Amino acid sequence: MTLAVRIRHSFGDFMLDVDFEAPPGLTVLFGRSGSGKTTVINAVAGLLRPDEGRIAVDGQTLLDSAGRVDLPPHRRGLGYVFQEARLFPHMSVRQNLKFSRWFRKGTRADFGQVVEMLGIGDLLDRRPGALSGGERQRVAIGRALLGDPGILLADEPLAALDDARKAEILPYFERLRDEAAVPILYVSHSAAEVARLATTVVALENGRVAGQGPAADVLGDPMLTPLGARAMGAVLSARVVAHHDDGLSELDAGGVPLFVPRVVQSAGQTIRLRIAAQEVMLSRARPEGVSALNILPGTIEQVRPGEGPGAIVSLATPAGRILARITQRSAKTLGLAEGMHCHAIIKSVAIAPQDIGGQD
Structure with a gap:
């Protein structure tokens, strides 16, 4: 209908x-x-x-x-x-x-x-x-x-x-x-x-x-901002792999492991989750010795400067499109450009329970 x-x-x-x-x-x-x-x-x-x-x-x-x-x-x-x-x-x-x-x-x-x-x-x-x-x-x-x-x-x-x-x-x-x-x-x-x-x-x-x-x-x-840059973020689909004793659930997002606060869905179920752009950091090389558990390799699709000091970077990853909200200064310092390989870094605790739900 x-x-x-x-x-x-x-x-x-x-x-x-x-x-x-x-x-x-x-x-x-x-x-x-x-x-x-x-x-x-x-x-x-x-x-x-x-x-x-x-x-x-x-x-x-x-x-x-x-x-x-x-x-x-x-x-x-x-x-x-x-x-x-x-x-x-x-x-x-x-x-x-x-x-x-x-x-x-x-x-x-x-x-x-x-x-x-x-x-x-x-x-x-x-x-x-x-x-x-x-x-x-x-x-x-x-x-x-x-x-x-x-x-x-x-x-x-x-x-x-x-x-x-x-x-x-x-x-x-x-x-x-x-x-x-x-x-x-x-x-x-x-x-x-x-x-x-x-x-x-x-x-x-x-x-x-x-x-x-x-x-x-x-x-x-990245071209749509109905609520402004602070509300921008990516929506990914992922499969629940396992629940761990430390309170985290392990997901499979396009072959990439993601760790999030424990979800209610059982292993094998597919869920969707939102990752806010302001919670994503970028690194030219794969980072070592960082506390963040989620590191997604990808390729930059677009770097779009905002009206203020910020910029939105769109990154194609195996898990799907990821958006990162960083400063224009950071984008310039890193030399970020379309087609460049990059890594998205996401803290597990940055993915709130209200951003995780069952898949339709």
Whole structure:
């Protein structure tokens, strides 16, 4: 099932003009605050009528300004998860979940399957006031799914949660991505969330689509900076080889060993991980006698100076593309240039748990 979006809308000095397709899986609208992400998702939901455009899900037209088609929100067959759960406080979790089934008759969604997928079986008789933020969001997701939506919309659903609650709920979004038959359009300005969750990324800058494609391609593109240089980083796929007694897990990334803080996945499973560009050092020769455990050989693809003192270096390695954020002075001192052999140096502890997730 594919979502096709083409809309134009003016907010005074700001013009939103986007055209993209979201294929099956989890598509992230990614960019800075004010880039147009929430406007797009609200237009898809029918909460905002754009000046002109067309929106269709798997061939069903939701909006066509030229053809004067504009289905109201309740007829679009969509589920929406907001930043805050918006549960009914006087109802139990069970009643909140069943509300969407009452609201949309004939739903085929399996109550037990949704409850099991989201791990909320032991919460059914409690009220929202007795739940943590992460638990409330899981219930909100369940309520949206039980409405049997044609597509699930999520507008920065983790933004109101602290790091511990985000870590709690991210695996459930991974499971939704992998197991639910519902395509997901997800708004975020967190590079870590995008790296873990996205099947497809649509990067927005100043109301325009700056780039679109798999997470590894978009986040690893040195020419795309939807959140600025500090948020840049590479997304790699790797296979879990072993868990060691010192708290590290050993990965195989294209034949190169990587050591990261212990992961929950079992040996043999494939995961994806994000390596922030600012956590990567470069060396012309293979370094000896350093504390960093991860050293990846590669070839420089591009050295791109920034507007300030920094530069982004793109390095092709057996594990995939690695980005390094260094100073222009360092690049000049090392004589870095396209086609030069180089080594990326990455500390194991620089790869945070929130940057590691299951593979889709």
